[in-house]
Amino acid sequence: MELLENGVEANELQDSSLKMESNEIEQNKVSIMRALVEAEDPSAKEVDNFMIRRFLRARDLDIEKASNLFLKYLSWRQKFVPNGSIGASEIPNELAHNKMFMQGLDKNGRPIVVVFGGRHKQNNIEEFKRFVVYTLDKICSRMPGGQEKFVCIGDLKGWGYSNSDIRGYLAALSILQDCYPERLGKLFIVHVPYLFMTAWKAVYPFIDSKTKKKIIFVENKSLRSTLLNEIDESQLPDTYGGPLPLVPIQDA
Known part of the structure; x- marks a missing residue:
């Protein structure tokens, strides 16, 4: 011994x-x-x-x-971003979709972001890029001390052809990977419709190997248990059975 x-x-x-x-x-x-x-x-x-x-x-x-x-x-x-930040007045159409929220921290102290893909509509691509930068800057500003990454729940409930914006998805991916590297901690993709896989196949080749390892597709039957493995119930957004109401990204 x-x-x-x-x-x-x-x-x-x-x-x-x-x-x-x-x-x-x-x-x-x-x-x-x-x-x-x-x-x-x-x-x-x-x-x-x-x-x-x-x-x-x-x-x-x-x-x-x-x-x-x-x-x-x-x-x-x-x-x-010549002025140092993107203002809400520069992205009115994107904010009107009410598709991105923040709420709570996971068990590692990382901020939780919730994105509703079914609310995304194809819009002016430059405004969408500004929206991506606006949201990522917001998320980074909310990082607790000593933390550098965030966790995202990509909720595709209601997602359909009208939400299939490959050009926008690739633009967002490029900004995340090239301009905010090592910020994404984990991405849970939930309520995935079969139709989405067509768009996924178009985007997947452009995702770098490090990012691919952070993406988890979650089956509906194991949604709550999967989230609770990473997030304490007290920090779970109310839309997934927790106590915390979602906060729009512009109010975070």
Whole structure:
């Protein structure tokens, strides 16, 4: 028994040592990448190391790939959000659909976002892109201290051909993956109609491998149990049997 306990302690020490070494390597790469991107674009000085780290992790700690992605992001942000943020007055049609909400935290302390896909309608693509940025900025601003990711429930109840906006879906995916990497913690897709799979097949090839691992299709019969594995009942939105009323994203 003593030998077994000693072996367990040794393994724990080794794991701890490897984790510390990995963190040190990551921190060093963050410093190197920061120096590179600041030399290319001085506005990079305004972002914190957590953002640099997210871009690094999105590219498996490859400094060159992460730096290129980050510099493209800075250029995009300056052009697409020149005032620093998107105002509600810039996306009136998208907000009128009343399709995105926030409520509660999962068991890891990540904010919960609920999107009703059946309420989405094809609209002006530029306004939709602004809506995506507006919502992601809202979500990020609601992150508890020490948290960087959010959990999303994509509810497709009532989804039909009129909601099949492949162009919009691909635009949203591109913004999420390229401009807000490592922000999505998990995506539960619920109340999935068979019809949706046609749209899914068109979008799936454009989802990167990291994001694919975060997507879970949930059967109706196991919806509540699946959500409760990740979310305490006290934090569950009322639409899924919990006590918390959904809050529109513009009021979050």
